[in-house]
Amino acid sequence: MIIQSKNVYYEQKLQPKQIQIRKDKITGVYPYGLYKCDCDYGDLIVMPGLIDVHNHGYNGCESNMATKKWLKEWTAYLPSEGVTSTLASISSFPKEGLLKALKNIGDFIDHDNNRGTHILGVYEEGPFISSGKERGAQNHDFQIIPTKKVIDEFNDACNGHLIYVMIAPEMLKGDYRVIDYCVSKGMKVALGHTGASFEVCRQAIEHGAISFTHTFNGMRGLHHREPGVVGAAMYFEQCYAECICDGIHVSQYAANILAKTKGKDKLILITDSVSIKGLKPGVYISEEKGRSTTVTEEGVGYLTGTDTLAGSCHKLNHILDFAIHEAKIDFVTAMNAVSINPMRMLGINDRGLIRENYYADLAVFDEHFNNKATYIDGRLYERG
Numbered sequence: 001m002i003i004q005s006k007n008v009y010y011e012q013k014l015q016p017k018q019i020q021i022r023k024d025k026i027t028g029v030y031p032y033g034l035y036k037c038d039c040d041y042g043d044l045i046v047m048p049g050l051i052d053v054h055n056h057g058y059n060g061c062e063s064n065m066a067t068k069k070w071l072k073e074w075t076a077y078l079p080s081e082g083v084t085s086t087l088a089s090i091s092s093f094p095k096e097g098l099l100k101a102l103k104n105i106g107d108f109i110d111h112d113n114n115r116g117t118h119i120l121g122v123y124e125e126g127p128f129i130s131s132g133k134e135r136g137a138q139n140h141d142f143q144i145i146p147t148k149k150v151i152d153e154f155n156d157a158c159n160g161h162l163i164y165v166m167i168a169p170e171m172l173k174g175d176y177r178v179i180d181y182c183v184s185k186g187m188k189v190a191l192g193h194t195g196a197s198f199e200v201c202r203q204a205i206e207h208g209a210i211s212f213t214h215t216f217n218g219m220r221g222l223h224h225r226e227p228g229v230v231g232a233a234m235y236f237e238q239c240y241a242e243c244i245c246d247g248i249h250v251s252q253y254a255a256n257i258l259a260k261t262k263g264k265d266k267l268i269l270i271t272d273s274v275s276i277k278g279l280k281p282g283v284y285i286s287e288e289k290g291r292s293t294t295v296t297e298e299g300v301g302y303l304t305g306t307d308t309l310a311g312s313c314h315k316l317n318h319i320l321d322f323a324i325h326e327a328k329i330d331f332v333t334a335m336n337a338v339s340i341n342p343m344r345m346l347g348i349n350d351r352g353l354i355r356e357n358y359y360a361d362l363a364v365f366d367e368h369f370n371n372k373a374t375y376i377d378g379r380l381y382e383r384g
Contacts, residue, residue: 027356056090089272267337300312317371
């Protein structure tokens with residue numbers, strides 16, 4: 001099969017190209033019009049499928065409570081955003097519930113995740129959270145101190161698919177062996193939901209931490225005498241930085257500043273979507289998480305009666321549109337932030353680019369990133 005467009009995001013610019021697909025891989029990229037094609041997308045943007053590495057769920061459920069039925073529904077929905085790969089993100093939750101959900105996620109990855117959006121692994125955003133206000137909406141009652149034993153317990157529960165772990169480094173009290181251990185197991189470590197000092201972040205990075213969880217949110221801010229976690233996210237060139245670029249969690253100006261400091265290779269745009277995604281505005285009570293969330297007309301959630309943000313309802317294609325057209329983030333930086341950057345952060349080298357021998361995961365958008373078509377493993381996703 002050959003598809004083509006006058007606006008293929010190839011080698012970090014839009015250009016007229018044909019993409020040849022055989023089975024599940026890209027087997028060639030050619031000049032526009034060189035061969036007879038099966039589908040011409042005209043002026044639409046064809047780019048690598050979007051990658052949302054920080055995504056908890058939608059439609060009343062999330063990974064903390066994942067059942068195989070819901071996982072199938074979730075991965076069937078995500079292609080409508082142009083998302084071809086994601087991580088099942090868990091947060092602070094009763095431990096036994098997490099272990100049960102992780103087992104369902106691991107089994108789904110091993111046996112059922114072969115039609116919709118790929119779940120590449122598990123992202124443990126909680127329960128290794130700060131004890132302070134930086135824990136945000138996560139319930140402190142479910143906090144766990146990270147140890148090798150706990151890491152193994154969670155990883156075993158999901159059949160070895162724990163690939164991204166967030167830790168509030170001040171919890172380690174100067175003993176970073178658990179970060180060393182995660183790195184030795186091939187897991188990527190992020191710093192987040194943390195009130196750590198710049199120096200503590202520096203030490204954690206020396207031991208292998210490589211990313212920052214939803215930068216600006218749930219972390220110690222930048223001060224000119226104590227750069228804090230935000231300062232560390234901007235300062236350390238080797239580190240990636242997630243950002244919920246929606247104008248609410250992070251203003252367009254702060255997002256632009258972060259993008260300039262991280263450049264085209266280290267920014268990662270995320271949704272941090274939770275169970276309220278897809279639900280109408282209103283109040284929703286989660287007995288399992290021990291909290292009530294109010295969904296606003298703007299598409300975000302707050303802990304009811306407070307100004308504490310509690311996750312988003314956003315779609316990654318809309319985040320991308322906002323980043324480019326409202327936050328004025330450089331086009332290449334924004335495009336890389338939803339495709340190749342998250343893959344490189346995770347160490348995955350066969351997705352995230354339009355390149356020969358990469359998986360044929362592709363998304364087709366108009367100029368405002370409304371999704372027009374999505375290909376997963378070379379198959380055109382058919383909307384239900």
